[in-house]
Amino acid sequence: xxxxxxxxxxxxxxxxxxxxxxxxxxxxxxxxxxxxxxxxxxxxxxxxxxxxxxxxxxxxxxxxxxxxxxxxxxxxxxxxxxxxxxxxxxxxxxxxxxxxxxxxxxxxxxxxxxxxxxxxxxxxxxxxxxxxxxxxxxxxxxxxxxxxxxxxxxxxxxxxxxxxxxxxxxxxxxxxxxxxxxxxxxxxxxxxxxxxxxxxxxxxxxxxxxxxxxxxxxxxxxxxxxxxxxxxxxxxxxxxxxxxxxxxxxxxxxxxxxxxxxxxxxxxxxxxxxxxxxxxxxxxxxxxxxxxxxxxxxxxxxxxxxxxxxxxxxxxxxxxxxxxxxxxxxxxxxxxxxxxxxxxxxxxxxxxxxxxxxx
Numbered sequence: 001x002x003x004x005x006x007x008x009x010x011x012x013x014x015x016x017x018x019x020x021x022x023x024x025x026x027x028x029x030x031x032x033x034x035x036x037x038x039x040x041x042x043x044x045x046x047x048x049x050x051x052x053x054x055x056x057x058x059x060x061x062x063x064x065x066x067x068x069x070x071x072x073x074x075x076x077x078x079x080x081x082x083x084x085x086x087x088x089x090x091x092x093x094x095x096x097x098x099x100x101x102x103x104x105x106x107x108x109x110x111x112x113x114x115x116x117x118x119x120x121x122x123x124x125x126x127x128x129x130x131x132x133x134x135x136x137x138x139x140x141x142x143x144x145x146x147x148x149x150x151x152x153x154x155x156x157x158x159x160x161x162x163x164x165x166x167x168x169x170x171x172x173x174x175x176x177x178x179x180x181x182x183x184x185x186x187x188x189x190x191x192x193x194x195x196x197x198x199x200x201x202x203x204x205x206x207x208x209x210x211x212x213x214x215x216x217x218x219x220x221x222x223x224x225x226x227x228x229x230x231x232x233x234x235x236x237x238x239x240x241x242x243x244x245x246x247x248x249x250x251x252x253x254x255x256x257x258x259x260x261x262x263x264x265x266x267x268x269x270x271x272x273x274x275x276x277x278x279x280x281x282x283x284x285x286x287x288x289x290x291x292x293x294x295x296x297x298x299x300x301x302x303x304x305x306x307x308x309x310x311x312x313x314x315x316x317x318x319x320x321x322x323x324x325x326x327x328x329x330x331x332x333x334x335x336x337x338x339x340x341x342x343x344x345x346x347x348x349x350x351x352x353x354x355x356x357x358x359x
Contacts, residue, residue: 032354032355033276033306033352033353033354033355034352034353034355035278035279035282035283035350035351035352035353036283036350036351036353037283037323037348037350037351038071038090038308038348038349038350038351039071039073039088039095039348040095040316040323040324040345040346040347040348040349041056041057041095041345041346041347042095042096042321042323042324042325042339042340042345043321043340043343043344043345043346044324044327044329044340044343045096045324045325045327047096047099047102048099048102050079050102055075055077055078055079056075056077056078056083056084056086056347057075057077057078057290057313057346057347058075058076058077058312058313058347059073059074059297059298059310059311059312059347059349060074060075060076060108060110060244060297060298060310060312061073061074061076061085061107061108061109061110061111061121061122061297061298061310062074062111062245062297062298062299062300062308062309062310063111063112063113063119063300064090064113064302064308065113065117065132066113066114066115066116066117067117068090068302069089069090069091070087070088070089070090070100070132071087071088071090071300071308071349072085072086072087072088072111072113072119072121072134073085073086073088073108073111073310073349074106074107074108074109074110074111074121074122074298075108075347076107076108076109078104079104082104082105082106082107083104083105083106083107083108083109083123084102084103084104084105084106085102085103085106085108085111085119085121085134086099086102086103087099087100087101087102087103087132087133087134088100088349090308094325095323095324095325096325100133101133101134101135102134103121103134106121106123106128107121107122107124108121108122108123109122109147110122110146110147110148110149110206110245110298111149111298112149112150112151113132113151114151114153114158115151115153115158116180117131117132118130118132118138118180118182119131119134120149120160122143122146122147122148122149122162125142125143125144125145126140126141126142126143126146127140127141127143127146127149127160127162128140128141129141129182131180136181138181138182138183139181139182139183139184139185141160141173141185143162143164143171144164144166144167145164145165145166146162146163146164146165146171147163147165147204147205147206148162148163148165148204148205148207148217148218148245149162149163149207150162150207150208150209150215152209152213157174158174158175158177158182159173159174159175159189160172160173160175161173161207161209161215163204163205163206163207163217164204165203165204165205165220167197168197168198168200168201168202168203168204168219169195169196169197169198169201169204170190170195170196170198170204170207170217170228170232171187171194171195172187172188172189172190172194172195172196173185173186173187173188174186174188174189190232196232198217198226198228198235200222200224200226200235200237201217201219201222201224201226202219202222203219203220203221203222204217204218204219204220204226205217205218205219205220205243205244205245206218206243206245206246206256206298206299207246208246208247208248210248210253210268211248213229213230214228214229214230215227215228215229215230216246216248217246218240218243218244218245218246219243220242220243220244220258223239223241223242223243224237224238224239224240224243225237225238225240225243225253225255225266225270227270236270237270238266238270238271238272240255240257240264240266240272241257241260242257242258242259242260243255243256243257243258243264244256244257244258244295244296244297245297245298245299246299247299247300247301247307248301249301249303249307250303250304251267251268252265252266252267253265253266253267253268254266254276254301254307256296256297256298256299256309257296258295258296259293259294259295260296261278261287261288261289261294261295261296261311262275262276262277262278262296263275263276263277263296263299263309264276276352278296278311278350280317281317283348283350284316284317284318284321284322285311285314285315285316285317285348286314286315286316286317286318286344289311289312289314289315290313290314290315290346291313293312294311294312294313294314294315295311295312295313296309296310296311296312297309297310297311297312298310304354305353305354306351306352306353306354307351307352308349308350308351308352309349309350309352310347310349310350311347311348311349311350312347313346313347314346314347314348315345315346315347315348316340316344316345316346316348317344318344319342319343319344320333320338320340320341320342320343320344321338321339321340321343321344321345322336322337322338322339323339323340323345323348324340325339326339327339329341329342329343
């Protein structure tokens with residue numbers, strides 16, 4: 001006889017059960033996911049002719065393709081003091097082979113995709129639109145200090161939204177499409193100007209749009225997460241320390257807490273219901289990162305299955321690495337194989353896979 005199939009319980013029921021048993025939500029939240037390293041920068045390897053010993057670094061921006069097969073990772077430290085964006089396969093465990101494209105010269109502090117797979121990259125004073133392969137630049141949309149970006153199909157038209165970290169505004173552009181390309185962008189909406197001030201916002205960063213059209217925005221220095229209705233009339237906020245990006249999966253809202261290196265879990269009514277902590281020791285990563293500058297940044301969900309999160313300035317523990325390819329830098333220590341015996345690897349992208357809960 002087969003054992004009963006595990007099933008997922010509603011979030012509200014799980015929270016009630018945990019509180020009734022006297023368990024902490026923080027413990028529950030951490031135990032609800034299996035963590036792994038999806039991708040990192042293997043310092044001993046060369047990708048597309050570029051050695052990785054000192055760059056790229058500072059992976060903050062993160063997006064996922066509509067089919068979930070690719071990640072887009074933005075690094076704001078690369079060659080010539082510029083950034084780069086990588087297209088990474090999610091089904092290939094080898095970091096070299098998973099890296100399918102590298103776009104130099106863009107910061108990528110925030111990235112998103114649209115329903116056709118096009119990629120939107122926030123750079124200095126602008127948002128660049130590329131095709132899914134990062135080979136064809138379609139258009140550059142002028143912006144000021146945009147570090148949060150999202151797209152939505154509204155009444156058949158494609159809209160782009162962007163936060164501004166300097167003036168606390170949200171902008172809306174209607175995009176003109178021609179075949180597979182985006183050819184133009186026009187500020188539109190929010191009573192005509194295409195720009196709305198978010199009341200009380202100080203330092204807006206990452207954003208997402210939920211199924212009801214609400215805008216969720218992180219205010220890093222303001223230590224708040226905002227939820228604003230689609231028409232901009234209803235604005236609410238909740239206190240969250242150093243929030244930098246947000247992702248939404250059904251009833252759950254995940255907020256990365258930058259240099260606190262943790263993730264707050266909210267419900268859609270803006271109640272903080274738990275916290276997720278990365279099992280650093282289990283993953284053989286240092287919790288503080290390179291020079292104690294480690295952070296959790298960009299986050300994207302795979303609906304109902306889990307999420308990916310960028311560990312900006314993260315690194316492997318003890319100046320060694322158990323990740324990457326076996327090469328001349330690999331050796332055994334006390335019977336344990338280290339892929340890099342003399343130096344650490346950097347900028348891990350973490351994957352948290354949802355664990356089913358038995359009734």
